[in-house]
Amino acid sequence: MNKRKMRRQFMGQTVPYLILVFLGLLFFVPLLWMIFSSFDARAGLTISLPHEWTLGNFASVLSDPDIQRSFVNGVFLSFVSSLVLVIVAGLAAYPLSRYQLRFNKPFIFTVLFMSGLPITAVMVPVFQLFLFLHFQNSLIATMFFLAASGLPYGIWMMKNFMDSVPVSLEESAWIDGASVWTGLNKVVAPLMLPGIFTVGIFTFTASWGNFFVPYILIQSPEKLPASVTIYQFFGQHGLVQYGKLASFSLIYTIPVVVLYILGQRFMSKGFSFGGATKG
């Protein structure tokens, strides 16, 4: 009988641990290439501890003026578009959350519907629109498009965060003579700072990692963000220097990791789909 118990113990406890460790390794191993190669003076395509440890890859990537500019462009596209998005989505969320208006419901459903649409599917017509309006190759127009493409999801998240701020707090401000604007600014906004940061971080990282949108909408090399430069940089050099590629990749990934860690505490909230889990 002990044998049976041991077997059950093994199946119930040890096997799940083993499977999880195995899966964890599968997820971890491919990343090692980027980490090791970036410090390797003679990096190849196989994962191996650096033959010769060096910071030279980082130094040459960071000192390249084209790459520096691509980071500045990337920060502009991601930071300004998420700033625009947070403000516009925050404004939209207010009446959606607080007022009971006839057009709220259809608008919310439209927003929800749009948040599902794959942006890839509209890139050709967006390019045509940019041609038509003479927006092509404009960083500012691309920034606005990135903000708009994240807006449906942003409005939806903002509305949910705002719903969780009690109206009673605002009401007491109104009784004290505050205007709607002051109430929003001084009462609601501070209470939903976590929500604002979540939406901001979420959209920043989405734009930062976006390759397709700037690849289509921007032509001048000097206006391209890091996501496109990293691709073209190594596509154009016949002989790829893997160490430099790896360190560029790592430098490009780090901001996302840092922001993710900062935003993680609040983000997990977004994954329960409200009441949907109750089926």
Added chain:
Amino acid sequence: MPWNPFVTKNSDSFRAILFLLPSWILLLLFIAGPILMTFYFSFTNMSLTGSAAQNIEFIGFRNFVKMFSDPTFQTSVMNTILFLIFSAIIGQQILGFLIAFLMKERAVHFRRIIGVLVLAGWITPEIIVAFIWFAFLSNEGTLNYVLGWVGIAPVAWLFKFPMVSVVVANIWHGTAFSMLVYQAALDDVPKDVEEAAKIDGANGWQRLWRIILPMIRGSVMTNMVLITLQTLGVFTLIYALTGGGPGTQSETLPIFMYDQAFINYQLGYGTAISLVLLVIGIIASLLYVKFLKVEI
């Protein structure tokens, strides 16, 4: 909702519209506008070069006739379906659930470590995911190196098995999303229901099939639709990893659309392909709104 002094007054509708206006403008110009344009331009011969760049003509269904008889279109539809089934529905969905399910009763620190490893694949930008898997799968890459230990000769994975390569890379990139969804869903399953089933003698499989899955089926459906939509739009990963090749072996609809619109300069034809993608997306997105039981 408690009493609200702003519900009934006319001036408040006006104020609400003012608050909503910026989002309406952005959404109309950049999302709704292009969607409407898709319906128009897919019936034109719009081109980036030549005479059709100047005089856009309405050509009826010619783009669609051309598309449906184009063998590359047929290949890319097949590849898109395979990509959706294997990387999203089977791969991410099942692997994500498996990880969340197995992690359910593990030690907190262990959960956290495994969770971080899976999440690392998710937060890595798509273009970097392509580089990482290019390195991993290339001829002198790690996979062939490891297989060499057991005497297996190097395989040109990206050339011999391009679809398998992009499917695997996309599973690696996307699974964390499903894992997070299922972690949240499994946390919502009441402990006592499971305990009661356990006492009544239900084994692990029965508890999974009869209790847990029915209770989280809302999340299963929502997640299915969401990852289908995400996967449908995947461009960067495939473009940078295999470029749709060799030949058209890993060409999916987004890659085909890109090639026709921006390599062959046939914007009208490219738009017709976007329309197909868009219609699939619209159907999936409507399902998503339907499954997501929201209270507004």
